[in-house]
Amino acid sequence: MTGTWASRLIIGLTLTFLIGPFFIIIAAGLSAGDFLAFPPDGLSLKWYLKVFEVESFRESFALSMFLAVFGTIAALILGVPAAYAISRYQIPYGETIKTIVAAPIIVPGIIVGLALLRYLVVPLNFTITLALFLAHTALVLPYAVRVVSSSLNNLRSDMEEAAVLLGCSRLGAFFRVVLPNIQSGVLAAFILGFVTSFNQVPVSLFLSGPGVRTLPIDMLSYMEITYDPSVAALSALLALMSVVIVFVAEKFLGFSRYV
Amino acid sequence: MFQNNREGLALALPAAVFTAALFLLPVGILLSEAFQVDGQWSLQGYFDFAAKPLNQVVFLRTLKLGFLVAFVSAIIGYAAAFCIVNLDGKHRGRVFGLVVLPLMISPVARTYAWIVILGRTGIVNDAIQGLGLSDTPIRLLFTETAVFLGLLQLFLPLMIISLVSAMENLPKDVVPAARVLGANWLQVFTRVILPLTKDGLVLGGTLVFTGSLTAYITPAILGGSKVLMLETLLYQRVNVANDFVSAGIIATILIVMSFGANLLLKRISAARS
Numbered sequence: 001m002t003g004t005w006a007s008r009l010i011i012g013l014t015l016t017f018l019i020g021p022f023f024i025i026i027a028a029g030l031s032a033g034d035f036l037a038f039p040p041d042g043l044s045l046k047w048y049l050k051v052f053e054v055e056s057f058r059e060s061f062a063l064s065m066f067l068a069v070f071g072t073i074a075a076l077i078l079g080v081p082a083a084y085a086i087s088r089y090q091i092p093y094g095e096t097i098k099t100i101v102a103a104p105i106i107v108p109g110i111i112v113g114l115a116l117l118r119y120l121v122v123p124l125n126f127t128i129t130l131a132l133f134l135a136h137t138a139l140v141l142p143y144a145v146r147v148v149s150s151s152l153n154n155l156r157s158d159m160e161e162a163a164v165l166l167g168c169s170r171l172g173a174f175f176r177v178v179l180p181n182i183q184s185g186v187l188a189a190f191i192l193g194f195v196t197s198f199n200q201v202p203v204s205l206f207l208s209g210p211g212v213r214t215l216p217i218d219m220l221s222y223m224e225i226t227y228d229p230s231v232a233a234l235s236a237l238l239a240l241m242s243v244v245i246v247f248v249a250e251k252f253l254g255f256s257r258y259v
Numbered sequence: 260m261f262q263n264n265r266e267g268l269a270l271a272l273p274a275a276v277f278t279a280a281l282f283l284l285p286v287g288i289l290l291s292e293a294f295q296v297d298g299q300w301s302l303q304g305y306f307d308f309a310a311k312p313l314n315q316v317v318f319l320r321t322l323k324l325g326f327l328v329a330f331v332s333a334i335i336g337y338a339a340a341f342c343i344v345n346l347d348g349k350h351r352g353r354v355f356g357l358v359v360l361p362l363m364i365s366p367v368a369r370t371y372a373w374i375v376i377l378g379r380t381g382i383v384n385d386a387i388q389g390l391g392l393s394d395t396p397i398r399l400l401f402t403e404t405a406v407f408l409g410l411l412q413l414f415l416p417l418m419i420i421s422l423v424s425a426m427e428n429l430p431k432d433v434v435p436a437a438r439v440l441g442a443n444w445l446q447v448f449t450r451v452i453l454p455l456t457k458d459g460l461v462l463g464g465t466l467v468f469t470g471s472l473t474a475y476i477t478p479a480i481l482g483g484s485k486v487l488m489l490e491t492l493l494y495q496r497v498n499v500a501n502d503f504v505s506a507g508i509i510a511t512i513l514i515v516m517s518f519g520a521n522l523l524l525k526r527i528s529a530a531r532s
Contacts, residue, residue: 007341007342007345007346008342010338010339010342011339011342011343011346011354014335014338014339014358014415014419015354015357015358017412017415018357018358018361018412018415018416019357019360019361021369021372021373021375021376021412022361022364022368022369022372024372024375024376024382025368025371025372025375028375035380036374036375036378036380037375037380037381038375038376038380038381038382038385039382039385078273078274078277079274081270081271081273081274082270082271082273082274082275084270085267085268085270085271086271088267089263089264089266089267089268089270089271090264090267091264091267091268091271092264092268094271097271097272097274097275100275100278100279100283101274101275101278103278103282103283104278104282106469106514106517106518106521107282107286107514107517108472108473108490108510108513108514108517109473109475110473110475110490110493110494110510111286111289111493111510111513111514112282112285112286114289114493114497114506114510115285115286115288115289116281116285118285118288118289118503119284119285119288119289120281120285134281135281137277138277138278138281138282141274141277141278145274170266195363198365199364199365199366199367201366201367201475201476202473202475202476202490205475205494206497216365216366216367216476219367219371220367220476220479220480223371223374223480231371232371232375234368235365235367235368235371235372236368238364238365238367238368239364239365239368239369242360242363242364242365243360243363243364245363246359246360246363250356
């Protein structure tokens with residue numbers, strides 16, 4: 001080793017670069033002034049409180065929450081059986097199916113949003129909310145399949161084979177033997193999916209209509225018209241929400257091994 | 260392993276059909292439109308697109324920033340990963356957790372911090388004026404440097420994670436052994452660490468490169484219309500000009516580059532194993 005001071009310095013600088021900006025937005029949100037500045041002009045909580053009063057933020061937060069929760073649940077309903085099939089059966093065209101399901105990770109989100117707008121929303125008369133829901137489900141699906149698959153691969157398959165041999169139905173074996181054992185993997189998949197969906201921007205860019213906008217898109221358009229510290233305060237609150245989720249998930253699930 | 264393959268297919272098919280119908284089909288139609296002019300198959304759209312100077316500038320800038328971010332994050336990533344791997348278990352977990360944490364935070368929030376730092380009344384401008392280096396605020400936002408910094412902060416964790424897991428597989432004593440045998444640190448890096456962690460570098464590099472190419476938020480917030488990248492150009496073409504042909508062409512370019520990088524990654528990892 002070249003001495004620990006050098007290594008401490010490198011780690012310190014890297015973490016400052018990665019984490020430091022969050023402390024800056026937390027502080028910028030605490031400003032008492034009307035314009036974004038750092039160091040803040042005096043201290044007050046008014047921008048943190050104002051965030052809750054802006055109606056568009058409340059509406060878009062509710063929509064983002066709805067998409068993140070139900071989109072992820074839908075992705076798990078589709079993804080858990082697919083992950084099970086991929087890890088336990090030798091299905092025909094298995095590789096093709098894996099590639100198709102993984103595709104949403106590779107295709108840039110902005111293209112997906114545009115394509116859905118042009119070929120689903122407009123011709124088929126889908127509502128924006130439905131299109132958003134479908135897009136977020138498809139987006140989270142690859143993560144759900146990947147996390148649940150890795151959890152299934154760590155579970156020996158002879159347990160459920162034993163259950164079937166002892167007279168349990170295949171379905172019963174899944175619910176009574178497999179599911180309880182991959183619980184934490186499914187939960188980790190839910191959290192990862194929730195966070196991915198909630199923070200998602202490019203897919204939702206084109207999928208917004210009057211009064212229907214996800215929170216990040218709403219923030220983007222809000223910061224185009226105003227230069228007050230409320231977006232900093234909201235950013236800080238969202239960052240804090242993620243920190244709490246990740247901390248709790250890490251504590252109870254050992255979340256980082258799934259990411 | 261169960262033998263009833265029809266059952267397995269029935270379990271996997273809903274997910275595949277869902278993705279194919281809602282994802283691949285619409286995207287496929289969008290891409291195919293870029294190959295048509297007046298209902299005829301043609302590459303004319305691509306020639307027209309490539310002939311416009313703005314498009315050339317944006318394309319080259321996107322590539323340049325992608326490579327630059329990947330390159331710089333590799334340099335920082337190696338230094339950081341080497342230090343992290345050499346920490347003891349408890350500290351390693353904590354530091355690694357702090358590196359992963361930003362990935363879970365909204366990219367809008369992560370990018371917005373740079374407005375506070377680089378803005379007209381931000382820290383950097385305050386410091387510049389405080390030191391008397393300039394009387395008026397310097398424009399730092401809406402520059403390539405701002406976009407570069409934003410992208411680097413966004414994607415550096417991916418590089419560090421890839422390199423840390425590659426280095427964890429490094430046998431503990433190779434570095435001390437090389438040192439004892441007289442190698443200097445540069446030789447240790449180029450002859451020992453680099454060849455043994457190539458997979459991690461390629462994986463991290465691909466993630467960072469494709470991530471930078473397809474990032475929207477960072478160029479939108481920190482670059483604006485002055486520093487367009489392919490994604491922001493696509494958005495602008497559609498929103499300002501209803502130009503779906505250009506949008507389809509940019510989409511094709513982005514997908515080809517992302518797939519290309521992914522294929523390259525598979526090639527390299529297959530060749531090694």
